[in-house]
Structure formats: structure tokens, C-alpha cells
Amino acid sequence: MADEQGLTEVQRRHWQDTYAAHPGMYGEDPSEPAVHAATVFRAAGARDVLELGAGHGRDALFFAREGFTVRATDFSPVGLEQLRDAARSQGVEERVATAVHDVREPLPLPDTSVDAVFAHMLLCMALSTKELHGLVGEIRRVLRPGGTFVYTVRHTGDAHYGAGTAHGDDIYEHGGFAVHFFGRELVDALADGWTLDQVHAFEEGDLPRRLWRVTQTPPR
Structure with missing residues (x-):
């Protein structure tokens, strides 16, 4: 992928500006995947959750x-400030x-320190395939045995796949947001060494966006 660092910084600024201009832009209701994940995590006996890309x-x-x-991370300080304010207001x-x-970058957590991610x-x-493999390796490192x-x-069946500015590695920028669209082979590759429990297709939003919800667990 060409100019990875430059694209990263552009996307960081774009998200910062977006959260600042539209506080609470996704509303207060949880996403459908989060509702499903809570059920899965609870069934597995999880007590603590690491959310990556938590936004507001x-x-x-x-x-x-x-x-x-919950340990919530994001590369937008603006989004996380909104999250903290909401956490206080909700008690x-x-x-x-x-x-x-x-x-x-490596996750700022010790080995085997969380029940669920x-x-x-x-x-x-806008993560390259190499960066995705590194991230999934970090997730496996911080998950406790029996974690989820x-x-x-978004996958390659999405209407925006192939539209907008191409950055290589199946990354396309549309409306200022860069998206890495997943083929099934990438899902399978990221599950190498894991148990791939489920790949569930669903739609979200007005386009609608077409996504996969993936559940995988490390071997015990």
C-alpha cells in the first residue's frame, strides 16, 4: 500500500474532526454486533472486555x-473524551x-490479561494486511485462555468496494473514509491458529453497508 503513514495521519485527522463536529454521531444505542457479543462473552464467563476502536x-x-x-481504546482523543463524559453521566x-x-502499535496490556476483545x-x-496480522497476533497475546x-x-460484496480512491491492498477511500474491504480468504488467514467459530453476514446503515461478524477463539 502506497504512503501508509500519510494515509494513517489523514484518517486520524478526519476522525478527530468528525467526532468534534458530530458529538455522539452514532447515537446512544449499542450496535447489533455488540448486543450479540455481550451474549457470547457472558456465556463464556467473561468479566472484562477490551474494545478496540471504541470511538465515542x-x-x-x-x-x-x-x-x-471495559477497557476502551481509540486513536481519537476527542472520541474518548466524549466516551468518558457519557460514562460519568450514566454512572x-x-x-x-x-x-x-x-x-x-503493540497493545498496551500484559499477556493473558483480558477475557474478551x-x-x-x-x-x-486503513490497515494493511500486514498490520492486520500484527494486530490479531497482539489480540491473541492479551486474551486469557478460553477468551473470545x-x-x-465490511466485505468485498459491499456497494462501496472498488469505488472512490484506490490505495491498494483492497483499501478504497470514499467520502473521506478509507476502508479495507475483506475477502473471505483474509478472514480465514486471520483465523490461522485460532478456532473460527462463526462468520455471520449482516447489513447496517442506509447504504446498506454489508459486513461480516466474525467470532474466533484461541486454542485452549
């Missing part, structure tokens, strides 16, 4: 209201910790 926190706050302890601030973090459309941001990873991504 609609899903992180939902997990906290459901009784989980769940004691169950929510935030950290500004770019997932291209959730990422809604974080993996389909649930993530969602």
Missing part, C-alpha cells in the same frame, strides 16, 4: 451497563477505562 463509546458503555469491566465510570492507542469495523479501517474475539468488517 456507544458499545463500550453498553458493555459497562451490562456489568462488564458507569468506575467500570470504564480509556486509552488513546493506535492499533498499528470486541472491534466493530475497526479492522476494516468478536469483530466486524
